[in-house]
Every structure is written in C-alpha cells, then in structure tokens.
Amino acid sequence: MITEVSGRQNSDLPQKGRGYAVASGILGWTLDAFDFFVVVFLVDTLATHFQVGKSSIVLTLGATLAMRPVGALLFGMMADRYGRRKPLMAVVAYFSLIEVLSGLALNYPMFLILRLLYGIGMGGFWGVGASLTLESAPTRWRGLLSGLLQGGYPLGYLLAAVAARLILPAWGWRAMFWAGLVPAAITIFVTYLSPESAAWKQHQVPSMSGIARVMWEHRKGFAYLVLTLTLMICLSHGTQDLYPDFLKTAHHISPNVVAYLAMFYNVGALLGTISVGAISERLGRRLSIIGSLGICALIIPLWAFGHSLAILAAGAFLMQVGVQGAWGVIPAHLNELSPDAVRSLFPGFIYQLGVLFGSPTNTIEYALRDRVGYQWALTIFEGCTIVALVIVFALGPERKGKDFFRKALSPQEAETTL
Numbered sequence: 001m002i003t004e005v006s007g008r009q010n011s012d013l014p015q016k017g018r019g020y021a022v023a024s025g026i027l028g029w030t031l032d033a034f035d036f037f038v039v040v041f042l043v044d045t046l047a048t049h050f051q052v053g054k055s056s057i058v059l060t061l062g063a064t065l066a067m068r069p070v071g072a073l074l075f076g077m078m079a080d081r082y083g084r085r086k087p088l089m090a091v092v093a094y095f096s097l098i099e100v101l102s103g104l105a106l107n108y109p110m111f112l113i114l115r116l117l118y119g120i121g122m123g124g125f126w127g128v129g130a131s132l133t134l135e136s137a138p139t140r141w142r143g144l145l146s147g148l149l150q151g152g153y154p155l156g157y158l159l160a161a162v163a164a165r166l167i168l169p170a171w172g173w174r175a176m177f178w179a180g181l182v183p184a185a186i187t188i189f190v191t192y193l194s195p196e197s198a199a200w201k202q203h204q205v206p207s208m209s210g211i212a213r214v215m216w217e218h219r220k221g222f223a224y225l226v227l228t229l230t231l232m233i234c235l236s237h238g239t240q241d242l243y244p245d246f247l248k249t250a251h252h253i254s255p256n257v258v259a260y261l262a263m264f265y266n267v268g269a270l271l272g273t274i275s276v277g278a279i280s281e282r283l284g285r286r287l288s289i290i291g292s293l294g295i296c297a298l299i300i301p302l303w304a305f306g307h308s309l310a311i312l313a314a315g316a317f318l319m320q321v322g323v324q325g326a327w328g329v330i331p332a333h334l335n336e337l338s339p340d341a342v343r344s345l346f347p348g349f350i351y352q353l354g355v356l357f358g359s360p361t362n363t364i365e366y367a368l369r370d371r372v373g374y375q376w377a378l379t380i381f382e383g384c385t386i387v388a389l390v391i392v393f394a395l396g397p398e399r400k401g402k403d404f405f406r407k408a409l410s411p412q413e414a415e416t417t418l
Contacts, residue, residue, distance in 0.1 A: 018137070020190050020193045020194035021132050021133060021135075021194040021195070022133050022136055022145060022148075022149075024088060024133075024187060024194050025129035025132055025149050026151075027152070027186065027187040028092055028125055028129050031152075031156065031183045031184055031187055032121075033153040033155070033156025034157075034159045034163075034179075034180055034183075035099045035118070035122070035156075035177075035180050036064060036118075036122055036156070037156060037160035037240075038160050038164075039057070039060060039061055039064075040061070040157075040160065041160055041168070041176075041244065043058065043244075043245060049173065050111065058241075058242075058363065058366060061241055062360065062361075062363055063112060063115050063119065064119040064122060065119065065233075065355045066119065066355075067116050067119025067120050068356065070119070071091070071119065071122065071123030071352065072123045072127050072345070072348040072352035072353075074124060075087045075091050075128055075344075075348070076124070076127045076128065076342075076345030076346075076348040077208060077211055078090075079131065079200075079344035080205060080211050080341065080342050080343070081205065081207075081208060081211060083196050083197070084132040084196065084344065085132070085191055085192070085194060085195075087128050088125070088132060088191050089188050089191045089192060091128065092184055092188050092191070093184070093188060094124070095120075095121025095124075096121075096181060098114055098118040099118060099177050100178055100181065101114050103173075103175070103178050104174070123348075123352040126348055127344045127348015127349065127351065127352075128348065129149070130149060130334070130347060131197070131335060132194070132197055133145060133331070134146065134331060134332060135197040135343065135404050136197065139403065142281070142336075142401075143281035143285075144281070146277045146280070146328060146329060147328035147329070150324070150330060150331050151270050151273040151277075151324070153273075153327070154269030154270050154273060155266070155270055157240065158266035158269075158270070160176075161260075161263045162259075164259045164262075165260070165263075199340070199343070199405055200343075203341045203343070205341045211341070211345060214342050215345065215349075217339075218339050218346070221337065222346070224396060225334065225337065226350050226353045226354055226357070227392060228354070228392050228393070228396065229334075229351050229353070229354025231388050231389045231392060232330065232389065233355050233358030233359075234358045234361050234381070234382075235382065235385050235386065236323055236327060237358065237361045238361045238362075238365060238381055238385060239319055239320070239378075240320075241361070241362050242362055242365055242366065244258045244259075244261075244262055246374050247312065250373075253309065253312075261312070261313055264313055264317060265316035265317045265319070266320065267317070268316070268319075269320035269321070269324035271321055272320060272321035272322060272324040272328065273324040274328060275325065275328075276288050276289075276292050276324075276325035276329060277328035277329055277332070280329045284400055285329050285332065288325075288326075288329050289325075289330075289393050291325075292322045292326035293322065293389055293393075294390075295319075295322030295325065296319060296322035296326075297386050299322065300319075300382060303319040303378075304375045304376075304379045305375050326389075330351075331347075332400075334347035334351065336398075336399040336401075336402040361381075364381065365378060365381050368381060
C-alpha cells in the first residue's frame, strides 16, 4: 500500500544512505573542478615546457570546455536510462585516467588531445551528480545542498591554488595532474555505497528514443535555459580563468602571492555559493541570483581597477561571493525546471551546452586585452554579461520546491530504496 507519511513530501521522508549520495556529488564535482583548474595555474609553466605561446595553453582551457556537452549527452542518457550510480562511478574513473595521462604528455599536440578528452569526462559528471544529490535531498534542504554541491567548484579551484603553492615547487607540474588519484578512489567508493535514486526508479524511461522524445517535447524551455547557462559560464569563467594571469601581467604581482590570493577569493566563492543557495529557500531562486549579480556589478571597480594589493584582494573576494552565490542556486533551479524523466540529461546537457557556447570567453577577453587593456577588457565583458543575466532571470520561470516524486513512497520504499 502506498501512503503519505505525516503529510510530508516524498523527498522529505527518512531514507537510508542519502548521505552517501549527497557526498558523492559534492566530492566528485570538487575533484572535477580541481583537475580543470590545475591548468590555470600552469599556463606559464606549460607554455615554457612545450615551447608554445601562452595563448596556446589558454586554448586548451577552451578546448576542455567545448567538449563538455559530449560527456553530458553520453553519461546523461545512460543515467536516465540505467540509473545514476554506475554512470557516476564510470565518469569519475574516466576523467581521472585522462588526468593522469595529461601529466605524462610528451608534447603540446598530445596535451591538447588529452584536454579535449578530459572535457568529455568533466561534462559527464555534473548532470548525473546533481540529479543524484538533489533527488536524495529533502525538499527543505535543496537550496543548501545545491550550494554545497556547486561549492565543489570553487573548492576545487582553491585546492588547485594550494597545489600550485605546495606541489608544483616540490614535485613539478606533472605531479599536479596526479594529485587527484586518491580523492577519485574515495569518490568512486562513496558512490558505490550510495543506493540508487528512488525518483529515477519512478520516472525511468524504457528506451533511449523515449528519452529523446521527452527532450524534444521540452525544447522551448531547453533553449531558454541554454541561453541562461551560456551567460552564467561567461560570468564564472570570465572572472576566474584569466584572473591569475591578469594579476601577474597587469598588476605585476608575483606568482606566489597570486596563488595565495586565489586561495583567499575562493574562500569568498565558497561562502557565496553555500549561503546564497540556502537563502534561495526563503527568497526564491531567481531573486537570490539577481541579488548576487548586483554584488558583482558593484564590485567591478575594485576587482579590475584596484590600485593596491589589499583593494584587489577585497574586490576578488567579493566578486566571487557574488559570482558563486548566483551559481550556488543553479543546481536546484535547473533540476526543478527539468522534466522528471530526464533529470540527468536535461540539466547536464543544458549546463554543458552553455559551457560550449561560453567557451570562447577566455579567448575573447584575451583578445580584448590587446585592444583596450586588461582592466577594461574584463570590465566590458563582465558588465555586459551581468546586465544580460539580470534580464534573462527576471523574465524566466521558477518552480522552487517542486516534488521530484509523482506518487507517495510506501514506508518500505522509503526505508530501502535509498
């Protein structure tokens, strides 16, 4: 017999093992981000080692971002058809192997190919990890856990900065790519312990063609969200990827100090993503995001034109509070706007198509730098991005608190499925 329990939504029922599911998403996204941002701190080192210009190394960052939709499509379809756990373990194993091989690259063409392949794994993780995490979360905690999940991204950036300060000087650039092996093994083990999503079991589509049909039926919402995520990628990568190089080039700050600054402003990013994610349970998803964007707009003068190390540090810290504050709401917002039957593929593919369309961000900013200077290049690009995002979110939909179950769970299902 199927029953409601104490009038609560199904996702608020006590369920065994949900902590493993939540942890697997947070750990995996942290590791994924770490493996990506390692390259950000090695631009000069890799350019020298491979005897290419810095722009060639910057190109590998864009190449990684451009391949992420391929991974989202492949692993997202597998997760909606066959369950969340096994595809999640497979994608962590895949991108960790590619990362190890990146540290063994013999020349620039080999390194570029490996970063393209890494992009497939990086893109495959988010949609599957976010769906498993949020389908396992009580509805009332969804905003907080959304922030914790997305907080894995700045945490990965922070850990990459720590590695640049500790691992790089002691063991060299290759060891930077091998540092994630143990965390990868832990993530795979935690995912193995995580039971399968009960929401997926309820909404499982029996064929790949059925998944494609659901996607087509929601094409208008899909197109709107792709535009939204493209602009969000311009916001995040436009304020993060080239910022260490900007500090060194435009402000002549030493690499060691830049590494410490990156650690500092990523603390701000963590603070923003977790706090705004939690706040979105009260204020709503869109209003919380728009408020975070307002912080970004106000901080641009300090962030780009600060005349002292202290001002630049404060600007970078507050900028990432705003940027990642907005991002902290995105996992919950996208999953709530997604059709139930394709909750891995739909948000994951949208996110990574946004990454693809936003992947020229670094190249555009780098080209603008040659015309108007580094400060104005960042200011113009991010100023336009923030204005566009405010308009898009103000006009968009919201389904905060959506129940991911279409029927009540029996007490036995609530006890055993997760």
